[in-house]
Amino acid sequence: MTGTDRAGLAAWLAESRLNRGAYLRAQAALLALETAVRSAPAAISGNDAEYGAAPAQVRGRRARHAALAAALALVATLGLLLFLLPHQGAGPAQRQLTLQDGSRVMLQDDARIHVALDGQARRVTLLSGRATFHVAKDRTRPFVVNAGQVSAQATGTVYSVTREGPAGGTVEVDEGSVLVWAGNERDQAVLLRAGGRLTLEPGPGGPVSPGPGRAQISLDNASISEAVARFNRINRTQIVIADPAIGQVGIVGLFHADDPEQFAQAAAAVAGGKVVKHDGMLVLQAR
Template sequence: MTATDSQRGKPVPAELLAEAGVWIAKLHGDSRGRALENGFRRWLLAHPDNARAFEIATTVWDEAEHLRQVVPFRPVARVERRSMWRPIAATLACAMLLVMVGVIWFQYAGVISTQVGEQRQLVLQDGTRVFLNTDTAIKVKYDQRQRRVELRRGEALFNVAKQSDWPFVVVAGDRQVKALGTQFVVRRDAQRLAVTLVEGSVAVSPVRPAMAELMQPMIQPPAPIEQTPTMSADRNTGEVTLTPGQRLTFTAGAPTRLDTPAVEKATAWRRGQVILDDTPLRAAAAEMNRYNESKLVIEQPEAAELLINGLFQAGDSSHFANAVAQAYGLTVIQRGNEIVISGKPVQ
């Protein structure tokens, strides 16, 4: 979808998104016929914004099956027969799309966030899709000059709609990521910021002074990007351009790091998974704790350094703790809002 100058910075009216949601629900219902299809075509051609609204709503519909709450963890019985889903699809469609419409509309006025264990998908006005991981907050601001998203905390995957004359920028702390048509993940923790490129190309650089003045709180100017033998930063701007598969990590008190993790691992959270590869138990527990209000606690220092490998369900901390305990002869104790792994490991 190509944005014209008159469309830029202007969200699709909420009432049109709602109408588009109703049309999708009808078109996926049992009452679809020639009269309904003709009525839809007339509505689609009645105004240019109707087509924009329908495109956004269709994207939400296509991706809706991937939306899920990661925690609290509970087994979900799969419905094997497609015919059991069809009768209720139309009923759920309106409700689902109207909820998403609310997200699309209000994102331009405030912060959008997820709770611990929640994941959410947004479709922005230009067709860009944003997937929010657990405990994440972003703020979206589109104007004539650029498409700007501020990642205040957490982790998000951006699938950017390509519009070469309308830059897309993600700001996280004292860094900014500039992209065109591309897909990348940005994760912002208390002491760490990581940018992982899935496909396309992005440029990571310190926040410009004019933009830094808008960041609150602004503690200090951004530190320059430290170069390594495998990384080249522009001498004047400190900008680093990533290629697909690369991850650029900034950690407080440590050198900037460029590596190439498996993309499958970096995006596992989109499938509700946590993949661990020779990860110390203390770090593995911290990763699992992102998705659950019940926190894993490791009592013995010897156990904290055990290397953990495997694929785990995000949010299922109890299963994770029991698997580790069984493998290393440890004990699991539920203590209030804590899942305590105790004892000395047997290897």
């Protein structure tokens, strides 16, 4: 038994008194059977009548065979017992599905999905739990996973989506890149690249947690006020525009979604203003 198996057995035994009792009974039965097998007379091989085996020898042989059969039955029972033990380090249970487009979905534990594929789009609704998607490449039909009010779109990549509360979701990208947005605001999507992680929790409960990954926000001549709204939606550090004229200035660039200060400094430079930190907020104001 490996160290992992021993750890799993210890955890299973600690769960309840019934488990410990079953294990002790199995050990006692195995010891008794081992003693019976050792004490039985040696068996005579071949046909008993042909070799003239004495009745005592026959009885000993039969006793040994019965003990061996019982031992095998016990081994099978113990094997089932060990099979049912939790395997430490094995990770959550997974089920794999293959969709009609060739994409593969790994469902963990109690994850449930609803799939809708047509000629224009591939949509999957994550009803509960966590799922990993190995998306078959098809640039003509985007692959969109909806978790509550959070959407994650790719054309061919590997990423995971986890339901968070009644309306939120966490997206983690293993390969390629994924667009992530909340509600109907696809035009304000965040670009999440391999290694990136983003949690969106739409609604009054709280903004969002970009996590340790490098999610990005792409701005193409958007107004600073529009850009600030996007950053505030996914960061706890809020940006405040003190001078309305700054908010009307356009800005272009690709910014880290989890670095509102970097964006605020860039916006201030473009608009000829400055950034002042006040009560945990980043205030954009005129010089």
